[in-house]
Amino acid sequence: MQNKKLKLGIFGFGCVGQGLYHVLKETHGIQAEIKKICVKDREKSRILNSDIFTFDKYEILNDPEIDVIVELINDAPTAFEIVKTALQNGKHVVTANKKMLAENLVEIYNLQQQYNRSVLYEGSVCGSIPILRNLEEYYDNDLIASIEGIFNGSTNYILTKVFEEKKSYLEALKGAQDLGFAESDPSLDVKGFDPKYKLVIAMAHTFGVFTQPEEVINMGIDKINPIDIKYAKENNYKIKLVARAFKAEGKIFGFVIPQYIPADSMLAGVRNEYNAVLVEGAFAEKQVFIGKGAGSYPTGSAVLSDISALAYNYRYAYKKSEQGDSLPFSNDAAVDVVVSFPTGNLISSKDFETFKGGYQGNGHQYLTGSVKLEKLKAWSSWDEVSVILAPELNLVALEKSKKELLSA
């Protein structure tokens, strides 16, 4: 497609779509123009002339002039249908829909091979941070031991306000929504689904592992209570919602669980809607990427960089999965946690691999020690149970694995 002006058909004109429109208008390095935008709501007043809008998806999908579909709607099943039809019709796709991607990644991978077209989705993982491109291109030959970080801007904004401005959880949530970087359904953010989808996508590009989202634990920040926050402050910790995947004992582990983070550590300093990704490799060692994880312009800018990459026929190589030595995903490991629940017998010391101790207060019971991930997975659907990872995870398996990499 080199030297040709790309013609774009866009689905959705919300926060990211409008960001893309502005970014595209204000930059001159890329040869691309928007031909049509498909929207749902016929009544809404819009910033552009009505000529450019359509309510019929086939007006874009069947237009032979359109080279690239930019899919920016909320509804994951509808989005997936659009992506499939676009590829069948010979169009490349750029999307930021993490739920749709995480749920259909294997099929999206296969469809790209089948129709010899590209699907790029840098904007889907941590907004402006170019993490997928770096995992694909730069860490190709680096044996990666782990990837972790703050993958959700709105919960990080909420936690920052709760810790720094003594706002209540609900006040802080409202603030995040008003600023436009909480999803339309806040439970996707606060229950940890959104960062889990991103983690599933990142795991494919980090370790070559395709996992279904339902296999991966997501615990959110909605059950964090004032005592947890008091405990954190007394011990000079922050609480951050951390997404993490690592290689150990020939398996890949991954989960999204809030964690106590020492106040002087790198992740603690990542505030408000900023995201951070920490990649640990055997040779490059620790690499950190920090940037805005949400918002109209930052995500629009990531989407535009994908469009720009299509101009030179870029495709994800998925090298780590194609090298054929990808490892199985597993929840068969234990991590150190603080578990809290209403006083009673819901959980006991017998549920722990190693039980460290417990205390009671404010009608709640607190137990600490190490618990198997499978057990945490079951608890994640129990409304009464809150889990926060210990500041030192004590991932013996991970440490061993890193040593193995270096002495291999």
Add this chain to the structure above:
Amino acid sequence: MQNKKLKLGIFGFGCVGQGLYHVLKETHGIQAEIKKICVKDREKSRILNSDIFTFDKYEILNDPEIDVIVELINDAPTAFEIVKTALQNGKHVVTANKKMLAENLVEIYNLQQQYNRSVLYEGSVCGSIPILRNLEEYYDNDLIASIEGIFNGSTNYILTKVFEEKKSYLEALKGAQDLGFAESDPSLDVKGFDPKYKLVIAMAHTFGVFTQPEEVINMGIDKINPIDIKYAKENNYKIKLVARAFKAEGKIFGFVIPQYIPADSMLAGVRNEYNAVLVEGAFAEKQVFIGKGAGSYPTGSAVLSDISALAYNYRYAYKKSEQGDSLPFSNDAAVDVVVSFPTGNLISSKDFETFKGGYQGNGHQYLTGSVKLEKLKAWSSWDEVSVILAPELNLVALEKSKKELLSA
């Protein structure tokens, strides 16, 4: 060169060369083998069998089987001769020699076009951090306002030890050299030449500006005295050696000068031999990259990623310079500084654009206010003068420029 095993000829087998050897041996994702290594010292005992070594550069440069020259020696003029001959002989080049690159970047750019071969040098700027590749590929369409950060691992290690462990400057310097991440000539690091070379290279890929190193101010950490450190601690600052370039009023400014940094800011948390690069774009907004800036494996890993990129014919596009709208480099701006010198008339309030105040102590005079960069450039060669940037740079021009970008 796809699907072909690359044959490498390496110049130099010091810290980075040996790191590359190990990284290459322990990874299996890349098809490349070392055919010959050219070294200087005939007496040194080495970890590899003597068959692989040569003392004659033409045994590599004239070998038609060798596809890629990896240049890892210290001597910049000799390195440049090697690079030129390699390109003339149809070979691609990977190098981490920042001094050679910074001094000859225009010619290296031209030689690549002339001989249709690639010169890659990710390892030359901030070790393991993939900053050049990101500037080339990802920030293509983002209007970048500034790039700044900690570009030198050994001075950052020294400053960290001086601040955290109350070591003297000389003790800390020795520690950095013992650990192998201070250059063989420490003045390159401590006087700020090394980060300046990196800044010159980065400016070409950020703004499309080719500048000679002698145009750019470098002030080091060797004149920082105990009173400066005491002042920093009393005010909850760290001192970091910051490299910085930014766009303002239609020009590009750039310099390497130590700076007081608030202890709770992102750069303050970048410790020991870690480097950080902060890119500020109009759309992606603030992006931070942190990683090890020196050391055998981290730099070896960056060099390997360049070799790997050659396997798919990667070349820097130098898009920002080829777009033809690159701006001139300039020192015609003022910055806020604290200047110290032995009590006397060396410098007076008249040297300042805006004079804020002064004090005396310990046989030294301290003056604060804003000074033109041209004047700082003259002072940078005066042994008695120490300059530290104020924590708030008050770069009005920069702020204005960012607004211009957004409303363009």
